[in-house]
Amino acid sequence: EPEVTQTPSHQVTQMGQEVILRCVPISNHLYFYWYRQILGQKVEFxxxxxxxxxxxxxxxxxxxxxxxxxxxxxxxxxIRSTKLEDSAMYFCASSDSHSEAFFGQGTRLTVV
Amino acid sequence: AQSVSQHNHHVILSEAASLELGCNYSYGGTVNLFWYVQYPGQHLQLLLKYFSGDPLVKGIKGFEAEFIKSKFSFNLRKPSVQWSDTAEYFCAAGRGGGYQKVTFGIGTKLQVIP
Structure with missing residues (x-):
């Protein structure tokens, strides 16, 4: 079954540093999304x-x-200059014009 | 504004108990509705979805949900839970059509005790 893949699974970075989170969407999908989930809070678009x-x-x-x-x-x-409050799980998703969005496994970003 | 409300934030059940998790949405126009599950340490997985048609939707692992338009609700049910259902459950809603941006509820942590 096709899936969305995200790398890395966990990234630790120092405050003020730039990070790049990577995603490979499902190949024939046209729409791409990023969401994040701060610990204990809801998933946000x-x-x-x-x-x-x-x-x-x-x-x-x-x-x-x-x-x-x-x-x-x-x-x-x-994220150009990370802040402590950027620490969260970041989810990538993709969809085509007919189906629901498929989510990746997430990248846990920890800013120290 | 579009919003999704989940009524129970933490539910503890014994195995074989019945489950119902409440979800209400506030959305204008055509709406697509979803329940996602997140098992510990894993990614979000789709349990079931409603786009149109029969308002009683059956999903994976014995889950079902009923879309009641008049109540703006999409409650998740399972007649008999198992320990392996321990997870966090998210209700989500999106606009109809091809674009699938969704708004999530806050989630319900379900703990099933053997």
Whole structure:
């Protein structure tokens, strides 16, 4: 069964450093998403991406965040200057025009 | 604003007990509804979904959910839980159509005691 894969599974970074979280969506999917889940809180939408551009973003997705699809298979989330409060589980998801979103296993980001 | 409410944040049941987890949504227009499960240390997995048609939806592992439009509800049920159902359960709602951005509820932690 096709699946969304995310790397790394766990990333520890120092405050102020840049991190890039990587995702490989399901190959024929057209819509891509990033969500995050701060420990003990709900899963929150960050951004969606379609046709090589951001289609929607939440107020959490401020100027320190960016997304990119650098080639035909990867979808990345960059956090330019990490803060302690960016520590969370980050989920990538993808969907086509007919089905639900499929989620990756998540990247646990710890900012120290 | 779109929102999803889950009524029970932590549920403890004995094996073989029946389960019902409440979910209400606030969404204008056509809505797609989902229940996701997250087992300890694992990623979100889809349990079941409602897009249209029969409002009683059957999912994996014996779970089912009923969409009641008049109550804006999509409650999850299982007649007899097992220890392996211990997990966190998330209700989610999204707009109809191809774009599948969803809004999640806060989640319900289910603990099943053998």
């Amino acid at each position: 960050l951004v969606s991406f379609y046709n090589n551009e951001i289609s929607e973003k939440s107020e959490i997705f401020d100027d320190q965040f960016s997304v990119e699809r650098p080639d035909g298979s990867n979808f990345t989330l960059k």
